[in-house]
Amino acid sequence: MLKISSYTGGFFQTNGYLIEGPEGAVLFDAPEGIASWLESREIRISHLFLTHLHYDHVIDVAALKESQGCLVRAFAQPNDDLTLLSVLKEMIGWPANIEPFEVAETLEGETETEAAGMKFELRHVPGHSPDSLVYLPTEPVEDEPAMIGGDTLFRGGVGRTDFPHGDHALFFEGIREKLLTLPGETRVYPGHGPATTIAHELASNPFLMEF
Numbered sequence: 001m002l003k004i005s006s007y008t009g010g011f012f013q014t015n016g017y018l019i020e021g022p023e024g025a026v027l028f029d030a031p032e033g034i035a036s037w038l039e040s041r042e043i044r045i046s047h048l049f050l051t052h053l054h055y056d057h058v059i060d061v062a063a064l065k066e067s068q069g070c071l072v073r074a075f076a077q078p079n080d081d082l083t084l085l086s087v088l089k090e091m092i093g094w095p096a097n098i099e100p101f102e103v104a105e106t107l108e109g110e111t112e113t114e115a116a117g118m119k120f121e122l123r124h125v126p127g128h129s130p131d132s133l134v135y136l137p138t139e140p141v142e143d144e145p146a147m148i149g150g151d152t153l154f155r156g157g158v159g160r161t162d163f164p165h166g167d168h169a170l171f172f173e174g175i176r177e178k179l180l181t182l183p184g185e186t187r188v189y190p191g192h193g194p195a196t197t198i199a200h201e202l203a204s205n206p207f208l209m210e211f
Contacts, residue, residue, distance in 0.1 A: 002118065002141045004189070009033035012056040017148055017189050018043065019141065023117030028135060028148045029191065031056060035063035047115035050074035051150025051191060052129040053082040055096050062099035071104040073113060075131035078103065082131055087164060107133060123178045125152050127171020128159035134179065145186045153179055153188055155196035158207045176211055
């Protein structure tokens with residue numbers, strides 16, 4: 001059985017998730033402070049997977065690569081457009097900065113990936129960001145099917161679509177066809193806020209009532 005634990009950090013209270021299996025551990029997303037969190041727990045990871053490249057999800061990527069020597073996988077290579085650095089600096093004056101990093105393996109066009117003896121199905125759900133990926137472990141996580149969802153589906157909400165390259169219609173098409181078709185008991189681990197399930201969101205999420 002796979003185990004999961006979470007860390008929340010940074011101004012935007014962004015979630016990162018650690019999944020541990022019999023052969024090792026991997027991390028999903030890199031909010032501010034998560035590198036120190038791993039070090040304090042004396043945990044080593046082999047891979048860092050990114051749900052998307054927005055600023056708050058990648059602040060600690062360079063620190064993790066330095067301290068952990070982990071391989072980074074994401075849909076695409078980072079740029080100021082995908083990280084939103086251009087928007088944050090030029091449009092709202094946010095003093096945003098990210099230490100440069102590279103993605104070791106891009107996942108565009110892939111439907112699965114594996115690391116540390118664990119396998120994950122990949123689902124591309126653009127609309128919040130063009131590079132948004134959802135990761136589905138092929139094994140139960142603490143006895144439940146699980147989804148690492150990034151900023152797609154939240155408890156009682158969904159990701160924003162008003163950023164550059166956002167697409168409201170495409171986003172909801174992806175949610176409807178790629179997420180809400182999952183088993184109702186699937187535990188959703190979102191990029192912000194508490195975990196939820198597909199069934200709970202179908203029954204109560206006001207953004208999904210049309211479905």
